[in-house]
Amino acid sequence: MQDQTVASDNVDEVRDRGAALLSFRLLQDIVDYRAVVREWHARLRVGDYLIIAVPHFFLYNRQLALPSKWLPAQRRLYSPGSLLTEIEEALAPDSYRVRxxxxxxxxxxxxxxxxxxxxxxxxxxxxxERTQASAGLLPDPPVRAAWEMPQKARVHFDTERTRIEREVRSSPKRILIMKLDHLGDLIMGIPALELARRYFSDARIDLVVGSWNKDMAAELGVADRIIAFDAFPRNSTEEEPNVEATLGLFRASITDQYDLAIDLRADIDTRVLLRAVKASIKAGIGTRGRFPFLDIALPLDSTRNEAERARDDTIGQHGFAHQGSARRTHFGLHSDKETVERDCAILWGPYIVLEPGDYVFDFYLDLEDERGDGLLHLDVALNNGRRVAEMFVSGPGNFHLRFRVDEPGTTFEARIFTVDDHPSISFSFYGGRLIKQAPGNVLHQSEYAALLIEFVKMRVQDFGAMQDVLPG
Structure with missing residues (x-):
């Protein structure tokens, strides 16, 4: 069959010689497989044959993912079923027969x-075999038959593509790695940097670090060039960083074109700098939803900078009792400072039974905006009276009380008191939020960095730096 190979440019010559059009190992390299199958089919006469041959993924490629070792331009792997699926996508069902x-x-x-x-x-x-359309079997076909319209099938059978295209790139030759952190954080990235050097041994690697880490980075021997850039202060306690303010200077400093750029910082503040890098592939920690420019995105644990929650309950104001002149509505409980009884609990509840653990109760409380002598006393008590946390408040703010429960079956109570010898404050209470904290299960920044390098290697080397091209 190889002796009969004919390129699609010579189909008119083939028609003159006989009644068959042969495509041998062409389809697998073509992006729009549906368009080319329609074109080949449109050049046939009724009764002519189209023969398509492609490499067998098991017999020839002997692999489950691209790129192909012997056909680097190949865009899809084929089984008999996937080849037939592409034909069914391309052609109206009454315009051909599978022989x-x-x-x-x-x-x-x-x-x-x-x-x-x-x-x-x-x-x-x-x-x-190209066949004549079956009259009356298809609903309202266009005036012209499908084989007279080589660029698209009839509208009723122009299906979604089932074959996702994969873009195959060669192994990156120029790589930029960003490890922009404070003094000492470079040490946390050493395992990831060593992995990158080992996985991309033939590539030229430029490493961007703070000026205070430049000497240490050079001693590691993992990069061909060290670029000093200060996006942060030397120590995290020196001043508040403003990474976005350094963007113009960063663009002026990093002007080369790269095949691959990797940001190893676990915190997301340096993604604005990664976006400015001229690179074919950009990899970082985060999500594509937040950073659509990332070609390779390693999702970040959402609990990285906060306590993981084992329980998170919102308790409405109707779960609490009150005394005095407080007025209850559907939305909240409202108290006027002029008529609140002195030296007594204004509000208490909801007497929920808790299991052992660390908790936070957040009072949903709006206070009158005043800075006089008015005070309210907030507390948390367990088992009908044992106070375990308290605070005095005089104006708007966030009112969180942390406490611990040691015994099973402990009763929880949140309360609001007036304060002796101090005026009260008008307030509105809307309930609260009870959170039980659990031990965090987040990864360390060194683990995130190493996982990102592993992920990049998987996408770039193992699976050919593939990017999905959406159907359509």
Whole structure:
């Protein structure tokens, strides 16, 4: 069959010679497979045959993912079923018949080791015959038949693509790695940097670090060039960082074109700098939803900078009792400072039974905006009276009380008191939020950095730095 190979540019010559059009190992390299199958089909006359042969993923490629070792331009791997699926996507069902589908394996050598190109036939072939449309079977076809419109099938059968295209790139030759942190944080990234050097041993690596880490970075021997750039102060306690303010200077400092740029910082503040890098592939920690420019995104644990929650309950104001002149509505409980009884609990409840653990209760409380002598006393009590946390408040703010429960079956109570010898404050109470904290299970920044390098290596080397191209 290889002697009969004909490029699609010579289809008119093939028609003059006979009644078959042959495509041998062409379809697998073409991005828009539906358009080219329609074009080949449109050049046939009724009764002519289209023969398509592609490499068999098991017999020839012998791998489950691109890139192909022997056909680097190949965009899709084929089984008999996937080849037939592409034809069904491209053509109206009454415009062809499948006359033969099978594996071509004459003389195939099954004993060759994996790294050697297969010997013998190792392809899949399908033979389809162009037919006349069946009158009246399809709903309202266009005026012209499908084979007279090579660029698209009839609207009723122009299906979504089931074959996702994958863009295959060569291994990156120029890599930029950003490890922009405070003094000492470079140490946390050493395992990741060593992985990058080992995985991309043939690439030129530029490493961007703070000026205070430049000497240490050079001693590591993991980069071909060290670039000093101060996006943060030397120590985290010196001043509040403003990474976005350094963007213009960063653009002026990093002007080269790279195949791959990696930001190893676990915190997301330096992604604005990564976005400015000229690179074919950009990799960082975060999500594509927040950073759509990331080609390779390692999601960040959402609890990284806060306590993981084992319980999170919102308790409405109706779960609390009150005394005095407080006025209850559907939305909250409102108290006027002029009529609140002195030296007594204004509000208490909800008497929920808790299991052992560390808790936070957040009072949903709006206070009158005044800075006089008015005070309210907030507390948390357990088992009907044992106070375990308290605070005095005089104006708007966030009112969180942390406490611990040691015994099973402990009763929880949150209360609001007036304060002796101090005026009260008008307030509105809307309930509260009870959070039970659990031990955090987040990764350390060194683990995030190493996982990102592993992920990049998987996408770039193992699976060919693939990016999905959306159907349509």
């Amino acid at each position: 033969w589908l099978g594996d071509l394996d004459d003389g195939y050598d099954h004993d060759l080791p994996p790294g050697v190109e297969p010997q013998g036939a190792s392809d899949i072939a399908v033979v389809i």
